[in-house]
Amino acid sequence: METKTITLRVKRQDAPTAPSRWEEFRIAYKANMNVISALMEVQRQPVTVAGTRTTAPVWEANCLEEVCGSCTMIINGKVRQACSALIDRLEQPIVLEPMAKFPLIRDLVVDRTRMFDALKRVRAWIPLDGTYNLGPGPRVDPEAGASAYSLSRCMTCGCCLEVCPQVTPTSSFIGAAAISQVRFFNMHPTGKMHARERLDALMGEGGLADCGNAQNCVHACPKEIPLTESIAAVGRDMTRHMLKRLLGG
Amino acid sequence: MAERTRAIVVGGGLAGLMTVIKLSEAGLSSQLFSFVPVKRSHSVCAQGGINASVNTKGEGDSPQIHFYETVKGGDFLANQPLAKGMCEAAPGIVYLLDRMGVPFNRTAEGLLDFRGFGGTLFSRTAFAGATTGQQLLYALDEQVRKYEAAGLVEKFEFWEFLSAIKDDEGVCRGIVAQDLRTMEIRAFPADAVCLATGGLGMIFGKSTNSVVCTGSAASAVYQQGAIFANGEFIQVHPTAIPGEDKVRLMSESARAEGGRMWVPKDGKPWYFLEEKYPKYKNLVPRDIATREIYYICRILKMGIDGKDMVYLDVSHIPKATLDRKLGGILEIYEKFIGEDPRKVPMRVFPGVHYTMGGLWIDYEADHHGNPVVASPRNQQTNIPGLFAAGEAEYEYHGANRLGANSLLSCFYGGMLAGPAMASYIKGLDRSAEGLSSSVFEAEKRRQEEAYGRILGLRGTENPYVIHKDLGEIMTDNVTVVRYNDKLQATDDALQAFSERWKRIDINDTARWSNQAVSFTRQLWNMLELARVITLGALRRDESRGAHYKPDFPDRNDAQWLKTTLATWTPDGPELRYAPVDTSLLTPEARKY
Numbered sequence: 049m050e051t052k053t054i055t056l057r058v059k060r061q062d063a064p065t066a067p068s069r070w071e072e073f074r075i076a077y078k079a080n081m082n083v084i085s086a087l088m089e090v091q092r093q094p095v096t097v098a099g100t101r102t103t104a105p106v107w108e109a110n111c112l113e114e115v116c117g118s119c120t121m122i123i124n125g126k127v128r129q130a131c132s133a134l135i136d137r138l139e140q141p142i143v144l145e146p147m148a149k150f151p152l153i154r155d156l157v158v159d160r161t162r163m164f165d166a167l168k169r170v171r172a173w174i175p176l177d178g179t180y181n182l183g184p185g186p187r188v189d190p191e192a193g194a195s196a197y198s199l200s201r202c203m204t205c206g207c208c209l210e211v212c213p214q215v216t217p218t219s220s221f222i223g224a225a226a227i228s229q230v231r232f233f234n235m236h237p238t239g240k241m242h243a244r245e246r247l248d249a250l251m252g253e254g255g256l257a258d259c260g261n262a263q264n265c266v267h268a269c270p271k272e273i274p275l276t277e278s279i280a281a282v283g284r285d286m287t288r289h290m291l292k293r294l295l296g297g
Numbered sequence: 298m299a300e301r302t303r304a305i306v307v308g309g310g311l312a313g314l315m316t317v318i319k320l321s322e323a324g325l326s327s328q329l330f331s332f333v334p335v336k337r338s339h340s341v342c343a344q345g346g347i348n349a350s351v352n353t354k355g356e357g358d359s360p361q362i363h364f365y366e367t368v369k370g371g372d373f374l375a376n377q378p379l380a381k382g383m384c385e386a387a388p389g390i391v392y393l394l395d396r397m398g399v400p401f402n403r404t405a406e407g408l409l410d411f412r413g414f415g416g417t418l419f420s421r422t423a424f425a426g427a428t429t430g431q432q433l434l435y436a437l438d439e440q441v442r443k444y445e446a447a448g449l450v451e452k453f454e455f456w457e458f459l460s461a462i463k464d465d466e467g468v469c470r471g472i473v474a475q476d477l478r479t480m481e482i483r484a485f486p487a488d489a490v491c492l493a494t495g496g497l498g499m500i501f502g503k504s505t506n507s508v509v510c511t512g513s514a515a516s517a518v519y520q521q522g523a524i525f526a527n528g529e530f531i532q533v534h535p536t537a538i539p540g541e542d543k544v545r546l547m548s549e550s551a552r553a554e555g556g557r558m559w560v561p562k563d564g565k566p567w568y569f570l571e572e573k574y575p576k577y578k579n580l581v582p583r584d585i586a587t588r589e590i591y592y593i594c595r596i597l598k599m600g601i602d603g604k605d606m607v608y609l610d611v612s613h614i615p616k617a618t619l620d621r622k623l624g625g626i627l628e629i630y631e632k633f634i635g636e637d638p639r640k641v642p643m644r645v646f647p648g649v650h651y652t653m654g655g656l657w658i659d660y661e662a663d664h665h666g667n668p669v670v671a672s673p674r675n676q677q678t679n680i681p682g683l684f685a686a687g688e689a690e691y692e693y694h695g696a697n698r699l700g701a702n703s704l705l706s707c708f709y710g711g712m713l714a715g716p717a718m719a720s721y722i723k724g725l726d727r728s729a730e731g732l733s734s735s736v737f738e739a740e741k742r743r744q745e746e747a748y749g750r751i752l753g754l755r756g757t758e759n760p761y762v763i764h765k766d767l768g769e770i771m772t773d774n775v776t777v778v779r780y781n782d783k784l785q786a787t788d789d790a791l792q793a794f795s796e797r798w799k800r801i802d803i804n805d806t807a808r809w810s811n812q813a814v815s816f817t818r819q820l821w822n823m824l825e826l827a828r829v830i831t832l833g834a835l836r837r838d839e840s841r842g843a844h845y846k847p848d849f850p851d852r853n854d855a856q857w858l859k860t861t862l863a864t865w866t867p868d869g870p871e872l873r874y875a876p877v878d879t880s881l882l883t884p885e886a887r888k889y
Contacts, residue, residue: 062807062809063807063809063810078541080540080541080633080634081541082540082541082542082633084542085540085541085542088541088542088761091759091761092759092761092762092765093759094804101804103804103805103807103813104761104804104805104812104813106810106811106812108333109508110333110337110338110339110507110508110509111337111339111341111342111507111508112507112508112540112542112543112545113342113543113545113546113629113633114629114632115341115342115428115431115625116333116336116337116338116341116342116507117336117337118333118337131542132632132633134633134635153478153810154807154809154810157810160334164334164336164442167439167442168442168445168446171443171446172439172442173398173439173440173442173443174396174397174398174436174439175443176396176397176440178322179315179318179319179322179393179440179712181389181392181393182392182393182396183392184392184395184396184408184409185392185395185396185397185398187406187407187408188403188407189403189407190402190403190404190405190407193400193401193402193403194400194621196400197400197425197426197432200400200425200432200435201428201431201625203336203337203341203431204334204336233398236398238396238398239398
């Protein structure tokens with residue numbers, strides 16, 4: 049009887065300026081495997097299909113439950129988390145590539161620093177007087193709380209940037225994730241008090257105006273965050289904010 | 298930087314971030330080191346919630362009851378003053394998180410909602426869907442980003458902690474760390490260092506923990522003289538989904554919201570926990586539920602289809618309730634198993650989950666048994682200047698942790714560690730800056746040499762294969778049910794693994810983004826701690842909390858109401874025992 053196998057085709061690159069190459073690995077099939085467990089098998093026996101000994105591919109991963117955002121890569125042409133990519137649902141060979149919109153580090157690892165910098169730019173936090181005990185926070189309408197929750201599940205994974213035509217390695221567009229965070233913080237009763245600062249941060253180069261309305265982001269988001277709604281809502285607030293500024297309000 | 302760096306925090310999960318926030322509020326600049334971007338830390342995996350006795354449901358709950366249940370849940374092994382301090386601070390902590398913008402679930406009146414959890418009959422657990430840890434971590438990450446933007450915090454992400462720097466008097470004066478991209482090794486001077494580097498589930502191969510939870514940093518300082526306490530106490534969570542790469546947690550909150558555990562018996566569901574524990578039902582503490590599931594699967598052979606599986610059933614609960622309160626975990630089950638738990642019962646089995654033991658830390662309590670906030674003794678290890686907080690240290694939970702107390706202990710530990718470090722620094726005669734550079738150079742050189750040795754390993758063994766073998770033997774012999782002969786055999790095997798480690802073929806010799814080197818280094822550190830866990834379990838001839846020996850089925854307070862203290866020696870851990878502070882609650886039989 050022929051044993052069932054899994055074939056992985058991995059795009060390799062040793063360093064940012066090194067040339068890339070493809071390597072193929074074949075491993076034994078087991079039920080309920082995901083892309084991560086297949087890669088882990090390769091680590092235990094880093095030999096290509098051609099029988100060549102190689103180094104194990106490197107990738108980023110942490111929680112393996114699709115809540116940390118680490119293991120984002122392109123799997124059979126689609127950007128997603130490798131942990132929740134189940135082998136049984138993928139066509140073979142399974143093709144693994146690093147995201148293309150971020151600077152490459154090595155193999156499947158890229159540098160997503162720009163996403164965290166964007167959170168700094170838009171002041172994605174609630175200003176606090178201090179962490180001492182000042183009693184309960186503001187009351188929140190349960191429905192408003194539920195919609196805030198849906199926005200706050202963004203794990204800065206990079207899917208929305210990867211699929212956005214406005215995001216390129218050389219463009220400065222901030223991307224949907226950070227814009228949606230502006231909406232999240234501007235909805236909060238305390239965050240609202242500083243809404244203008246965040247809207248200001250989205251003006252100018254690389255800001256919200258650079259969105260081309262392709263709407264790819266919302267389809268790529270693994271957490272089903274209503275990103276296009278966020279962009280529209282923040283856009284409306286910005287128009288209002290700009291008019292107010294023009295009228296000296 | 299406004300001021301030269303005085304403090305270093307290693308680990309960007311909840312405990313580390315809270316420590317950094319407290320340091321920042323005290324006006325101290327700090328450097329924050331993390332193996333992963335802090336927003337991707339393991340705290341994101343916490344699901345069910347955070348405990349605080351605010352009694353908004355009119356049930357008569359109070360911090361005093363929370364304290365009692367925490368100590369009882371831990372089978373009276375916790376030092377009581379810190380547990381008391383934590384439970385009393387809890388309502389203020391949850392209110393603080395609320396002010397930070399955590400999207401907690403709300404009641405109709407717009408107040409924080411609370412639910413039940415294991416080991417209690419009160420609604421004490423605040424929650425944000427079933428991704429509470431993620432939401433809490435994000436809130437702290439945002440606050441730290443604010444301080445980072447203000448220039449008070451400098452982050453070093455994708456850096457690995459290698460060792461503490463100790464001066465001639467044995468005082469911690471900084472750390473040596475490695476940039477995981479450039480592979481540069483650097484010494485960082487500091488007046489105080491806090492390790493908030495989490496638990497060690499990876500020693501068991503597959504656990505609910507994240508990939509980074511190897512215990513490597515704690516092990517490194519243990520090998521430098523820091524005491525590791527209560528290592529044998531490992532929590533195995535009753536409900537997880539087995540997988541090839543890890544086991545995935547199915548939160549206790551599923552049972553808190555009405556989920557029922559059963560196996561088929563005579564063609565009908567047998568609700569085994571409800572039958573045996575009519576008062577607490579499905580919400581007995583985790584160690585107890587886990588042992589019951591083991592008994593059913595391994596002894597009675599009544600697991601589903603004769604396998605190591607039982608049902609966790611929420612399919613009778615209305616879909617809208619499930620989506621609102623448990624959406625995050627049901628999504629995990631759906632994505633990873635491909636079945637909708639709203640319609641069919643989930644199949645689960647216990648999985649390694651939490652490290653009750655950890656680095657030994659001190660505390661100072663007043664004559665009422667209340668922790669003295671800002672005492673430099675709080676959260677400090679036996680190495681002066683080296684602190685620890687969160688799952689990396691051993692306090693708060695004793696022999697078994699109650700659900701939704703871990704997020705709380707992370708916050709509280711950070712709230713003590715920050716001020717303690719600030720007081721400690723204030724009291725120093727001389728700062729790290731005044732020391733001869735040779736102290737820093739020597740430790741850096743030692744680490745560079747160790748790195749060079751790993752790069753030069755040219756044997757035949759594969760580090761990932763050794764890790765798999767390690768995980769299997771630890772899971773088989775050092776988890777739910779423990780026998781002395783198997784523990785001894787495990788310790789022998791661990792020493793053989795260390796010999797295999799020396800015959801590793803590193804295979805990848807790149808000096809850029811080399812994960813094999815980092816993993817191999819951590820594997821050695823895992824092996825060191827595995828012996829602490831195994832020998833601690835071997836020696837402790839009693840059953841207490843998560844530590845269960847069928848040959849010694851009872852708790853033995855006369856002999857074993859003691860903290861295990863492990864000190865590193867070249868020949869393996871040396872074990873000593875210290876009394877437990879039971880000054881506030883008298884130990885009693887633990888019944889549910």
